[in-house]
Amino acid sequence: MPPSVRVVTDSTAYLTDAPDVPVVPVQVISRGVAYDEGDFTGDLATATTSRPSPSRFLSCYEALAAEGATGIVSVHLSADLSGTVESARLAARDAPVPVGIVDSRTIGAGVGHAVLAAVQAAADGATLAEAAEAARRQAAATRTFFYVDTLDYLRRSGRIGTAASLFGSALMIKPLLHIADGRIALLEKVRTSGRALARLEDLAVEAAGEEPVEAVVQHLGAPERAHTLAAHLTKRLRLLAPDTAGPPQAGETAAGTAQPGEPPASPPHEGKTPRTPGGRASSDGTTQPRKAATSASSGQASDSAAATSKAGEVRDAAQAGEVLAGAAQSGEAAGTGQTREAVAGIGQVGEAAAGTGQPGEAAGGECRVVEVGAVIGAHVGPGVVAITLTLQTP
Template identity: 35%
Template sequence: MTVQIITDSTSYLPQDLREEYGIKVVSLSVTFETESFREEALDNDTFYRKMAESSRIPTSSQPSLQELYEAFVAPIREGRPVIGVFLSAELSGTYNSALLVRDQLLEQYPEAQVEMIDSRTAAMEMGLAVLAAAKAAKAGELFVAVIERVKRVLERSRLIFAPEVLEYLRKGGRIGGASALLGSLLQIKPILTVIEGKAAVLEKVRTKGRAMETMIKILLEDVRTKGLGDVVVHHINNEIEALHIADILKEALQVVVPICPIGPVIGLHVGPGTVGMAYYTLK
């Protein structure tokens, strides 16, 4: 039976790819002072407008155990192997909840094949691994081979981004190794990445334009030495700069470079204005 791939909403996989490769998505949620929304049910324009109007940064929460259970039990009942790939456990309790669900399912269905993977990252760095796994599953690869495909892509992947400010990361407690920058932000535009599941400083430059140039340079050097697996450009309510980066990469790489907006859960922790890219290499 074809392996079922399940991920969470912070992968930000486009809907057409989910449908084409049968990827199932469980949703995290965001909460304003008096309202809560499932991320999957809230469009980005509405969310970022509401966040701009709010006096407080909203909070996020993981999927319920029940939603996770229902997502996994359906394919298991069909006799299908299931692989879940989730947001870094350093950023959310989603992965640990998925482990609890796995244990429950294996008690009920001892012969089931279930694997939960902590991506140790977020957004389309995770999404590209999920997509690669789903393509392998659709091509008929077996359970163990699909698991290895996920891990191989994650090992060769990178998420780099330039936030407009670090205030959102600081308030959300997700700043990780970038905390050393907080006292000297006035003259710095940091380029961040994700290391061991948390934000960390990759480079420090003086302007946003220089940050975009440096991110592109880093990616192109990685591709020159290791080859390109796949790439997307990310943005948080900043499509104009994302289009500019995608055009440069398209010309340099001679491939179509999709633009993938980041939604509410990651957006509230990183902040509007952010641009970046997720990619993986062939070696």
């Protein structure tokens, strides 16, 4: 018997094997035509995004109520990155059962982890309020760091200024960003993609410390980078064992267990709509096909977020006010710390002799790899690589 409290999310959670969780797709717009995220297969350079309509959410809530739900937890990407949360709130006013809206303040795997926490709480008999709080607590325990090949997409979407973009192109800057208080913010900048990816790995290790974590590497059109990074993180982090963190989802691969682009097969759930690597189910039960094509070059030169004093300087987004979501940034650096220049080439980072008891091996966990979709791609472009860490919650 399904729990009386049900959970809903949007397509940016990129859940691939959660058949009991309806997914309301965020819209991707290209040349005046709107697509559900999973249906878009065009050039990301032509794409923008839009929130789902409140009517899509209301239809989903009504369907769950008809199935016997007495309450609904609706978990979504940060309200500072999309109006999706607001659409869900508007729909909740007319829903036939109470709906608790959760602004996860993050995107991607952070949303997915929050969704699964609410699902588990509901399965354990939690009330609507308790399941919603479980989602918020889990979302608050996530940290996301990411690398982009170019800032052009962020500039085009209004999240960075033209002057900063042109400056970055001239200096061949490779930006590292993170999610800070629900927004995309510039964290550091380095000179080469190899150093950027190495530094991305170090940032994740520093953030985790000695704590056990679950780690997911997300990417769009960069499987080799993602799998290499996941293998290194499996060695360097104390990763939660599968029975603690949950098994890898269909469409996800644990580092070292599958070739890039060849996720393990997952049998469909009887009577359910399966989510596969090539598609995610929408709220009406239809399966969304493959992700957007990544025709733009993933190796193109990156842009810097501003004319700053040095290309290697650390940026503290909270101090500098360099929040890239929602407005063009002044791009003036705050803080004087130098970027710790990691050795060039990610292949040299995090490797240790076999048999020495690596943290990941000792904890029994592995870092998983997930490919994201067109909504993230439309804002940051192909070639993005992100690390999401989720700490254990009480």
